[in-house]
Amino acid sequence: xxxxxxxxxxxxxxxxxxxxxxxxxxxxxxxxxxxxxxxxxxxxxxxxxxxxxxxxxxxxxxxxxxxxxxxxxxxxxxxxxxxxxxxxxxxxxxxxxxxxxxxxxxxxxxxxxxxxxxxxxxxxxxxxxxxxxxxxxxxxxxxxxxxxxxxxxxxxxxxxxxxxxxxxxxxxxxxxxxxxxxxxxxxxxxxxxxxxxxxxxxxxxxxxxxxxxxxxxxxxxxxxxxxxxxxxxxxxxxxxxxxxxxxxxxxxxxxxxxxxxxxxxxxxxxxxxxxxxxxxxxxxxxxxxxxxxxxxxxxxxxxxxxxxxxxxxxxxxxxxxxxxxxxxxxxxxxxxxxxxxxxxxxxxxxxxxxxxxxxxxxxxxxxxxxxxxxxxxxxxxxxxxxxxxxxxxxxxxxxxxxxxxxxxxxxxxxxxxxxxxxxxxxxxxxxxxxxxxxxxxxxxxxxxxxxxxxxxxxxxxxxxxxxxxxxxxxxxxxxxxxxxxxxxxxxxxxxxxxxxxxxxxxxxxxxxxxxxxxxxxxxxxxxxxxxxxxxxxxxxxxxxxxxxxxxxxxxxxxxxxxxxxxxxxxxxxxxxxxxxxxxxxxxxxxxxxxxxxxxxxxxxxxxxxxxxxxxxxxxxxxxxxxxxxx
Numbered sequence: 001x002x003x004x005x006x007x008x009x010x011x012x013x014x015x016x017x018x019x020x021x022x023x024x025x026x027x028x029x030x031x032x033x034x035x036x037x038x039x040x041x042x043x044x045x046x047x048x049x050x051x052x053x054x055x056x057x058x059x060x061x062x063x064x065x066x067x068x069x070x071x072x073x074x075x076x077x078x079x080x081x082x083x084x085x086x087x088x089x090x091x092x093x094x095x096x097x098x099x100x101x102x103x104x105x106x107x108x109x110x111x112x113x114x115x116x117x118x119x120x121x122x123x124x125x126x127x128x129x130x131x132x133x134x135x136x137x138x139x140x141x142x143x144x145x146x147x148x149x150x151x152x153x154x155x156x157x158x159x160x161x162x163x164x165x166x167x168x169x170x171x172x173x174x175x176x177x178x179x180x181x182x183x184x185x186x187x188x189x190x191x192x193x194x195x196x197x198x199x200x201x202x203x204x205x206x207x208x209x210x211x212x213x214x215x216x217x218x219x220x221x222x223x224x225x226x227x228x229x230x231x232x233x234x235x236x237x238x239x240x241x242x243x244x245x246x247x248x249x250x251x252x253x254x255x256x257x258x259x260x261x262x263x264x265x266x267x268x269x270x271x272x273x274x275x276x277x278x279x280x281x282x283x284x285x286x287x288x289x290x291x292x293x294x295x296x297x298x299x300x301x302x303x304x305x306x307x308x309x310x311x312x313x314x315x316x317x318x319x320x321x322x323x324x325x326x327x328x329x330x331x332x333x334x335x336x337x338x339x340x341x342x343x344x345x346x347x348x349x350x351x352x353x354x355x356x357x358x359x360x361x362x363x364x365x366x367x368x369x370x371x372x373x374x375x376x377x378x379x380x381x382x383x384x385x386x387x388x389x390x391x392x393x394x395x396x397x398x399x400x401x402x403x404x405x406x407x408x409x410x411x412x413x414x415x416x417x418x419x420x421x422x423x424x425x426x427x428x429x430x431x432x433x434x435x436x437x438x439x440x441x442x443x444x445x446x447x448x449x450x451x452x453x454x455x456x457x458x459x460x461x462x463x464x465x466x467x468x469x470x471x472x473x474x475x476x477x478x479x480x481x482x483x484x485x486x487x488x489x490x491x492x493x494x495x496x497x498x499x500x501x502x503x504x505x506x507x508x509x510x511x512x513x514x515x516x517x518x519x520x521x522x523x524x525x526x527x528x529x530x531x532x533x534x535x536x537x538x539x540x541x542x543x544x545x546x547x548x549x550x551x552x553x554x555x556x557x558x559x560x561x562x563x564x565x566x567x568x569x570x571x572x573x574x575x576x577x578x579x580x581x582x583x584x585x586x587x588x589x590x591x592x593x594x595x596x597x598x599x600x601x602x603x604x605x606x607x608x609x610x611x612x613x614x615x616x617x618x619x620x621x622x623x624x625x626x627x628x629x630x
Contacts (some may be wrong), residue, residue: 025130026167150206190569215465226473243623265448
């Protein structure tokens with residue numbers, strides 16, 4: 001059934017409608033799609049204009065219609081005569097112009113879309129129709145690349161699923177192409193428990209399925225809730241890992257019996273700057289925050305890399321910094337942290353005055369310290385971790401017994417050999433009272449003397465097209481931050497190196513971040529450099545991202561500006577929805593639906609290929625070897 005146009009412009013069109021028209025086409029909900037065509041196409045190229053319904057519009061007779069209803073109510077008329085009913089059934093709808101579909105001027109059997117009109121004529125020369133399923137399928141899917149297609153859900157024009165008796169609801173599958181996802185930025189917005197994670201699984205699944213022959217996309221998922229690595233029988237939710245065991249590799253901080261995984265551990269010796277911060281956070285979390293413990297936790301240790309890069313002209317400062325690292329190593333050793341001493345020796349910094357495990361104390365100080373405990377035969381300077389522990393215990397005892405001894409001061413500057421940070425480390429290493437290193441023994445579960453190789457392993461897996469899932473469920477925030485930062489930097493540097501050597505080819509790496517506002521905060525000065533570089537330079541180096549958050553306003557402007565694909569579920573804040581519409585004008589007409597509709601999986605999707613927002617009921621993630629309902 002057709003209707004006609006009341007008013008026409010370049011941006012909006014007002015159409016005439018009636019009750020029989022609405023009933024015949026199954027209703028016209030807000031944001032539904034209509035097509036407008038010239039009434040006579042004989043003299044014009046074949047084309048149609050796509051419209052989206054915005055709201056009801058006043059007609060020239062609106063005041064008369066209202067007057068009629070008012071008079072009828074006053075007179076308490078039980079029924080309307082057929083002539084009055086015929087007059088009152090007419091109305092109008094305001095629609096926005098999404099663009100034009102027409103045959104591609106250069107490619108046979110191909111449709112092209114433009115977001116504007118090249119011309120329009122008088123309103124009475126057009127007819128408006130409600131598209132059937134076949135035409136809706138063309139509208140929604142014809143612009144999607146033919147390669148690497150994946151069905152993500154079904155077209156759902158309204159949250160209400162009650163059909164009118166005259167016509168069933170549309171039955172149209174919605175297709176995406178992984179070409180729109182690989183190497184691009186994809187945002188998931190919406191409140192929790194409304195299907196964002198399910199859509200992320202579908203996107204990851206689409207990349208696994210579309211590259212199973214080529215292995216051209218490696219995926220790295222930072223799984224902070226463990227839902228991509230582990231099945232959840234309580235809501236009948238399968239994990240990505242169990243669905244594709246041959247394509248997925250799990251690294252877990254806390255390994256689970258039901259989920260095969262590899263250990264995700266830290267080598268606390270090799271990363272003193274970050275692991276010391278982690279220990280401090282774990283101590284505070286466990287309520288261990290008394291005097292000497294608090295002092296130990298507040299110390300900032302340098303990294304081995306910064307010490308190694310220090311110039312010779314700063315050798316005195318370098319010696320002091322090396323000594324801090326050595327005291328920290330001694331603490332770990334006393335706490336029972338395993339160590340590959342040969343490996344550590346190869347990477348440990350040194351100066352002409354300080355060896356790998358030699359803190360570089362003057363001979364006179366060593367002689368007096370050992371004599372103090374009755375040792376006449378002074379042992380060689382330390383060259384193992386155990387001998388370093390022994391020497392530090394003896395020197396610390398001397399420091400306590402003679403805190404103002406001249407031997408504890410630098411001969412050149414007269415400054416104390418041990419600054420406040422050194423003292424804080426030594427007091428934790430060998431406390432007057434208290435447990436000291438014994439306090440951190442429980443944290444050995446996060447340590448592995450062979451850790452560090454997992455980074456190289458993961459890069460190899462990504463290059464071979466595997467999906468690597470980091471199971472960070474219940475991880476301490478400091479550990480989560482460490483692994484996120486460290487692996488993100490490794491991936492970025494790896495891709496930059498391949499770019500520099502012309503080895504990128506058609507291979508991509510896709511990263512998945514949840515709670516993205518923690519990594520890409522709104523204020524640029526709070527963002528860590530690596531994530532800012534992902535936002536600005538990732539596409540150049542074939543790095544794509546899928547990031548999830550509840551609030552668009554909490555995300556970096558740089559990242560939002562570079563994001564190509566959007567999947568938006570229910571958002572309850574008008575401020576957030578207004579921000580989304582300002583970010584991408586295509587969502588302006590969808591704001592009220594986003595605020596009201598709360599059905600899980602009901603998504604407003606806009607991808608690189610889709611030139612307008614498509615309302616989708618996302619499929620539930622189903623493993624390839626299962627059927628819906630199993």
